[in-house]
Amino acid sequence: MSLLVKICGLSTRETLQTALDAGADMVGFVFFPPSPRHLSLELGRDLGRQVKQRALKVALTVDADDATLDNIMDALSPDIFQLHGKESVARLRDIKQKYGRPVMKAVPVATAADLAVLPGYAAVADRILFDARAPKDATRPGGLGAPFDWHLLENLDLKLPYMVSGGLHADNVAEALRVTGAGGVDVSSGVESAPGVKDPEMIKAFIRAARATQDASQELSVR
Numbered sequence: 001m002s003l004l005v006k007i008c009g010l011s012t013r014e015t016l017q018t019a020l021d022a023g024a025d026m027v028g029f030v031f032f033p034p035s036p037r038h039l040s041l042e043l044g045r046d047l048g049r050q051v052k053q054r055a056l057k058v059a060l061t062v063d064a065d066d067a068t069l070d071n072i073m074d075a076l077s078p079d080i081f082q083l084h085g086k087e088s089v090a091r092l093r094d095i096k097q098k099y100g101r102p103v104m105k106a107v108p109v110a111t112a113a114d115l116a117v118l119p120g121y122a123a124v125a126d127r128i129l130f131d132a133r134a135p136k137d138a139t140r141p142g143g144l145g146a147p148f149d150w151h152l153l154e155n156l157d158l159k160l161p162y163m164v165s166g167g168l169h170a171d172n173v174a175e176a177l178r179v180t181g182a183g184g185v186d187v188s189s190g191v192e193s194a195p196g197v198k199d200p201e202m203i204k205a206f207i208r209a210a211r212a213t214q215d216a217s218q219e220l221s222v223r
């Protein structure tokens, strides 16, 4: 299966276009006011139209209530919800049922014990996103540019597609993929020049570096 590359936290027409032209499979839009990447519904609507089905639109939310999700559905009509808070398995089930969209559950990782939640989520989620666990005093549960110990995923037996995120950038994405065996990668801070400010060249470099790992493994498999 081909590698999925997600560029998250896009907030301008220019950088969204860069991500689309560079071949991002998923483009992420953050609806979480404390984030420097938070989008208004109006901007979400505008950027969503620009995607024109060239990539999957991902709505990132954190413990959002139904009223918030209703508004995001109306503005962006996301292809996937990325649930990055403490949403329960029951809440995932409700969201899937009410909105008819797949859900990608972010699982914060700091130690092996953090993986104990997987059987519960795996029964309902469509995809898992492993991210570094944020420090207790962080203002947001992700998008902090911090990696986790990828070796914790080395012997993972998960019958569900999964992606990895947290502190990825063009120079470490190949190693993250090699160690974790993930089917996709997600980046925000690693393609920014400052929090919330995406850099077109860094976006292109990240996608190139991720795709290069895929090209290398395809080359090996035909030998």
Ligand SMILES: O=C(O)c1ccccc1N[C@@H]1O[C@H](COP(=O)(O)O)[C@@H](O)[C@H]1O
Residues within 6 Å of the ligand: 008, 009, 028, 030, 032, 035, 036, 037, 060, 062, 084, 129, 131, 140, 141, 142, 143, 144, 145, 146, 165, 166, 167, 168, 186, 187, 188, 189, 190
């Ligand atoms: O991007 C944010 O501001 C954000 C806010 C709240 C939850 C998650 C957020 N971002 C996601 O966090 C991971 C890791 O990001 P980074 O590359 O380390 O900056 C990624 O999945 C983002 O989608």
